[in-house]
Amino acid sequence: MSKDLTCIVCPRGCRLHIDDDLNVTGNSCPRGAQYAKDELTNPKRMITSIVRVKNRENCMASVKTSVSIPKGKIFDILKEIEKVSVNAPTHIGDVVIKDVLGTGSDIIITKEIK
């Protein structure tokens, strides 16, 4: 199954084409070729979201996956993130869920809240 796709690895957004034998054209760097192959075999994404800060009024702390996770698991992982709340102070890198759903990715805090 050949496919046309846009590389999302960097803001340049090259238009890639990948054929049945996984030959990639249109990429300006090797990361684009790898992206197209992964996208056909095992697409992955970074996700960012928020968790509630219990001891602050109307306040959310932002979080992200420590590494990219399989695209098909995005909504399941968001459900896990929704169950979490934290207390301030929060620090960048604090782990709020370890190895979320066995993906090998932690959910970590991305915001300093005093």
Added chain:
Amino acid sequence: MLNKDLVIIGGGSAGMAAAIEAKKNGVDDILILEKDSVLGGILNQCIHNGFGLTEFKEELTGPEYLQRFVKQVEELGIEYRCDALVLDVTKDKVVTYSNAEDGVVSLQAKAIVFATGCYERGAGAIQIPGDRCAGIITAGTAQKYLNIHGFLAGKRIVILGSGDIGLIMARRMTLEGAKVLCVSEIMPYSNGLNRNIAQCLTDYDIPLYLSRSVSKVVGKHGRVEKVILSAVDDKMKFIPGTEMEFECDTLLLSIGLIPYVSLLDKIKAEMSSTRGAKVNDYFETSIPGVFACGNCLHVHDVVDFVTDEGRDAGKGAAKYIKGLVEKNTTILVKPGDGISYVIPQTITNKNADSITFKFRVRRPIQNVFVTFEDNGNEIAKFVRPVLIPSEMVMLKLNQAQLAKIESGEITVSIKERK
């Protein structure tokens, strides 16, 4: 009255970078005034990743990027006040702010850097036809409600405008459980990055309609009930018979950003077509000792370049305070064919090691020269395979090239390569 060497208005990416650079260049008496309760500006609400590729060779989220600068501000012992809204500035550089603890305070500054960011165009700016009702808000406001306070602005959403903020919010609201019905763009192309179209719309099957805009909002009972989109012709007039109806509770607007310059306007700083102030090669406005940088000078799409510009303005302010500004000429820099604006608008120091010019093209073009000309004489020429309006271009002239300028005016233009 209190005295300060340097007062920086706005503690976002531009303001923090300016403060850090001024401090490194020997200015110790600095105060950053920020109206919000924390430093960092707009990046506090940009929780997605993609920041810092140029600056740190890493992809960071907005809050992670800003924290690296907050840390430097604190380590360098730079004084800052949050919840401090600057109310007034005079030509003589008296800055007045209000803060719950300090009350209303006036300071005499030797130099001022404006780093006040930009604001979003709202519904009033484009006169959306139909009912006046709740549920029409700007994408940035919805982003703040959600990412900072945890409130989802609506459940069924139509987004008008396909710039990056609109695209990012389409994904963000989808991830938090809202149904984003479509993104509508009046132009025949999106101003957002390809990458954001792919990862924010295509990934979640959100349709993007080009050459379409809102022809009517229906909301008889106080809240948006329906949005009608119609195709537009090449004169941006609605084409009858092309209506598409969407039942929704919210219309998000992502229709442009405008530099926030009311205080600069008040002291009559000369304004440019960017709707920010005109500046010289030190990032100084037409008012001596008053500098501007970041989104309040011209709207940026990449924060790394905002940081860079903040540093340049900080350096300029430090030179001004120390009396090291060298001004030996006045050369106007004009946008020529195919170019919408160029910054800086004037060159005052021909002996600089180099000067970087920033500009945008008017429409997407391929295979061109960018030329710098002095009365028809070519000073420099650069080859560019592709240029698009949504990407700011930066080109540097070195000392030898600057020395070639003889008249009081240079023009930057786009020329086709034959």
